Every structure is written in structure tokens, then in C-alpha cells.
Amino acid sequence: MEEKWLAWAKQIQSIAQAGLTYTRDDYDYERYIELRQLSADILETYTEYDMKTIQELFTNETGYQTPKVDIRAAVFKNDNILLVKEKADGKWSIPGGWGDVGFSPAEVAVKEVEEESGYLVEAKRLLAVLDHKHHPHPPSPYHIYKMIIGCELVGGNAADSIETSDCDFFSLDNLPPLSIGRITESQITMLFRLYKNPTLPTVFD
Incomplete structure (x- = not known):
């Protein structure tokens, strides 16, 4: 479960961003700037992010703040799941990334698999459809919804990419070190369960 300090920091940031978007009062604008800085200070103190990174994350979006959408693909072959090795941390995840404007969730899943593997x-x-804060991910400055789409392998060949250095299929009892900011072992266990029991309903939250 998400730590309270992280939930509070993200809520403060959300209030600040909305205020900066809609206020017409110069004094209130300054107060919302202070609130945004307070949220950044909390995140710098309790996470691995440095202040420059946090401020860039907090200032690159405007308007009413909404959760970000992380779209992932679950691809199985011979009872093994496809994982890609992330260059960012040298660990493994199922293919995926942020939702792209102009693409449906299914199109993003298909595109990410081809690009990364x-x-x-x-x-x-x-x-x-999972809420990041309900799962054992590291703290994140974003509120994230994760959509995982089951995909059928139809072709192609293994290849690395700009973001990945390797890909392979793994059994549940032989998983490599996972990039837990992207996927957790409990989530992969859930995906194996859904794969083996296709009549089970979609998991949410």
C-alpha cells in the first residue's frame, strides 16, 4: 500500500497544479507555487529522485491533473511469459510504456511489444487495470493506472531496442530480477493465473 506521506505529497501537487491553471489572483498563484515546492521537498526527502528531476516532472504538465496510464502487454509462449531487459536499470519487465496520444490501449500494447522485443x-x-499505489512498487511522483493487455504471438524475431537490451520467455519459477517500478512478481503471478484460466474476469485495482 502507498505510504501516507506519498499520497499527501501527490495530493498537494495536484491541488497546486489545478490552482496554477485556474487561479486569476496573483497572490493565490504564489501560494500554489509554494504548495508545489512543498510537495517537491517531500518527494526529494523520501524518494531517490533529486530536486531537478522532481521539478521537471511537476512543471512539464499543465491543466487539471489526472493519473498517467501505463500500458503493458502480457505475451505467453509454451507457458512462459515474454520479458524485456530495460536499459534504464538493467532489470526485466513485460513490454510496455506510457499511453500515446492517437493510439488505443490495444494499439499501444502491440506497438510496444514490437518496439521493445x-x-x-x-x-x-x-x-x-491496476492502481499503482495498491501494489508493491517503489514510490512514484505520479499517480499511475496500469492496463495489462493479453496478446497473442503471431510472428517476428527477438531484437533489442533503444530502451531494451534483451528479451526472452521465462517460467514463473525462473524469473530474472524484475524492474519493480514497472512490474512486480505478484503481478506476474496474477498474469500466469489469468493465462492458465482464461475464463477468469479482468482484475481491477
Whole structure:
């Protein structure tokens, strides 16, 4: 579960961003700037992010703040799941990334698999919609919804990419070190359960 200090920091940031967007009062504008800085100070104190990174995250978006959407693809072959090795931390995740404007969730899943692994897939089923804060991920300055889409392997060949250095299929009892900011072992266990029992409903939260 998400730590209270992290939930408070993100709520303060959300209030500040909305205030900076809608206020017409110069004094209130300055107060919202102070609130945004307070949230950044909390995150710098309790996470691995440095102040420059936090401020860039907090100032690159405007308007009413909404959760970010992380779209991931679950691809199985011979009872093994496809994982890609992230260059960012040298650890493994299922393919995926932020939702892209102009693409449906299914299109993003298919695109990310090809870009990150070289494999071609077809999107078949929405497996899960998860709230990042309800799972054992490291603290994040964003409030994130994770959509995981089950995809069928139809072609292609293994290849690395700008963001990934390797890809392979793994059994549940032989998982490599995971990039837990992106995927957790409990989530992969859930995906194996859904794969083996396709009549189970979509998991949410």
C-alpha cells in the first residue's frame, strides 16, 4: 500500500497544479507555487529522485491533473511469459510504456511489444487495470493506472531496442530480477493465473 506521506505529497501537487491553471489572483498563484515546492521537498526527502528531476516532472504538465496510464502487454509462449531487459536499470519487465496520444490501449500494447522485443502480436483481452499505489512498487511522483493487455504471438524475431537490451520467455519459477517500478512478481503471478484460466474476469485495482 502507498505510504501516507506519498499520497499527501501527490495530493498537494495536484491541488497546486489545478490552482496554477485556474487561479486569476496573483497572490493565490504564489501560494500554489509554494504548495508545489512543498510537495517537491517531500518527494526529494523520501524518494531517490533529486530536486531537478522532481521539478521537471511537476512543471512539464499543465491543466487539471489526472493519473498517467501505463500500458503493458502480457505475451505467453509454451507457458512462459515474454520479458524485456530495460536499459534504464538493467532489470526485466513485460513490454510496455506510457499511453500515446492517437493510439488505443490495444494499439499501444502491440506497438510496444514490437518496439521493445521485435515480436509481432495481436491484442486479445484486457487482463487487468491496476492502481499503482495498491501494489508493491517503489514510490512514484505520479499517480499511475496500469492496463495489462493479453496478446497473442503471431510472428517476428527477438531484437533489442533503444530502451531494451534483451528479451526472452521465462517460467514463473525462473524469473530474472524484475524492474519493480514497472512490474512486480505478484503481478506476474496474477498474469500466469489469468493465462492458465482464461475464463477468469479482468482484475481491477
